[in-house]
Amino acid sequence: MTDTKKREDTHTADELGSRSDHSNHSEKEHRARASGASNDTNEKLMAVNMVERSFPVGGSTLHVLKGIQMDIKPRQLVMLKGRSGSGKTTLLNCLGGLDTPSKGEIWFNGLPFSKMSDDERTLVRRREMGFIFQAFALMPLLSAYENVELSLRMAGKPRSEWKKRVEECLELVGLAKRMHHRPFELSGGEQQRVAIAKSIAHRPILLLADEPTAELDTAMSAQIMSVFQNIIETENVSICMTTHDPTIMEVADHVYEMVDGKFI
Numbered sequence: 001m002t003d004t005k006k007r008e009d010t011h012t013a014d015e016l017g018s019r020s021d022h023s024n025h026s027e028k029e030h031r032a033r034a035s036g037a038s039n040d041t042n043e044k045l046m047a048v049n050m051v052e053r054s055f056p057v058g059g060s061t062l063h064v065l066k067g068i069q070m071d072i073k074p075r076q077l078v079m080l081k082g083r084s085g086s087g088k089t090t091l092l093n094c095l096g097g098l099d100t101p102s103k104g105e106i107w108f109n110g111l112p113f114s115k116m117s118d119d120e121r122t123l124v125r126r127r128e129m130g131f132i133f134q135a136f137a138l139m140p141l142l143s144a145y146e147n148v149e150l151s152l153r154m155a156g157k158p159r160s161e162w163k164k165r166v167e168e169c170l171e172l173v174g175l176a177k178r179m180h181h182r183p184f185e186l187s188g189g190e191q192q193r194v195a196i197a198k199s200i201a202h203r204p205i206l207l208l209a210d211e212p213t214a215e216l217d218t219a220m221s222a223q224i225m226s227v228f229q230n231i232i233e234t235e236n237v238s239i240c241m242t243t244h245d246p247t248i249m250e251v252a253d254h255v256y257e258m259v260d261g262k263f264i
């Protein structure tokens with residue numbers, strides 16, 4: 001897939017149209033997005049321009065990302081593949097604003113994401129992004145329902161919206177019948193589906209997932225990928241995920257292969 005898809009040309013900040021006012025991301029705007037009102041495939045949701053990331057280690061500098069150039073378009077499923085240590089997590093952390101590039105820039109939804117202050121970036125991240133990790137990151141004593149509800153509570157969504165949205169999200173991931181189970185009463189794949197429901201509940205426009213199928217067998221991984229495809233359609237999100245698994249790459253819109261901090 002990597003080789004069959006032509007990579008986009010380098011783009012500038014001006015090409016990046018803001019798809020919504022991030023400071024007031026309303027239900028109406030979301031519905032407009034979901035109806036395809038902003039579904040211009042030339043539009044870039046995220047643009048990464050010549051990003052480098054280095055860390056001081058001992059007395060020297062470790063160059064981990066060495067000029068990354070990529071973009072994520074609306075409703076795309078983008079995968080980052082590469083050997084352990086190639087820099088995938090470091091890049092994902094930069095995309096999610098958990099870390100910042102040493103050089104280069106990252107634009108998100110028309111905003112100069114990597115140049116914003118930590119507080120501004122945190123705000124954008126909370127409102128517009130969702131995260132899924134390899135280890136499902138669920139609260140063990142809370143039911144699936146309560147876990148998803150917690151994320152709405154943390155995102156500051158009005159209480160009156162919680163019930164409908166929690167049920168909707170659990171239904172989307174195929175867990176409506178298990179919503180009152182606690183994580184230990186669910187399989188690994190089901191727990192990951194709760195984590196996905198939790199990550200989309202506040203209606204992000206970008207989901208970032210670090211090895212979301214690493215703990216799962218082939219059948220469960222395939223289920224997770226089909227849930228991802230489903231939520232791209234129904235929730236109008238883009239997904240960027242890292243993986244080692246060649247079998248799931250077939251469903252990607254684009255695969256970036258990373259070797260030693262660069263795409264090949």
Ligand SMILES: Nc1ncnc2c1ncn2[C@@H]1O[C@H](COP(=O)(O)OP(=O)(O)OP(=O)(O)O)[C@@H](O)[C@H]1O
Pocket residue numbers: 055056057062064082083084085086087088089090091
């Ligand atoms: N904060 C840091 N300080 C120093 N070195 C770091 C730091 N973060 C990452 N590295 C180094 O950067 C390199 C890339 O790490 P990264 O976790 O991004 O790789 P990865 O491709 O995600 O690997 P894996 O698939 O095993 O998760 C590694 O050599 C790692 O030790």
